[in-house]
Amino acid sequence: xxxxxxxxxxxxxxxxxxxxxxxxxxxxxxxxxxxxxxxxxxxxxxxxxxxxxxxxxxxxxxxxxxxxxxxxxxxxxxxxxxxxxxxxxxxxxxxxxxxxxxxxx
Numbered sequence: 001x002x003x004x005x006x007x008x009x010x011x012x013x014x015x016x017x018x019x020x021x022x023x024x025x026x027x028x029x030x031x032x033x034x035x036x037x038x039x040x041x042x043x044x045x046x047x048x049x050x051x052x053x054x055x056x057x058x059x060x061x062x063x064x065x066x067x068x069x070x071x072x073x074x075x076x077x078x079x080x081x082x083x084x085x086x087x088x089x090x091x092x093x094x095x096x097x098x099x100x101x102x103x104x105x
């Protein structure tokens with residue numbers, strides 16, 4: 001969605017963390033094609049100038065179409081660990097179980 005410097009900072013920071021493998025790959029959607037047209041063109045220029053790879057473009061979707069957003073997210077659903085639900089761990093302080101490593105008195 002349209003935003004300011006903070007939004008751009010988070011956008012590029014997130015892309016960098018994914019690109020460098022610091023966080024798991026997940027879909028990034030930019031809504032508002034007209035508002036973000038110059039950013040899209042600049043990202044394309046970076047790819048053409050080979051400062052980013054074509055694979056990096058797979059991380060992004062610039063669109064105004066909600067159905068396209070859903071399809072983009074679903075594309076990652078089966079492969080991205082971020083979308084895998086894990087069973088929650090029982091917390092000893094919630095479930096009244098003995099604290100791990102504690103000795104009974």
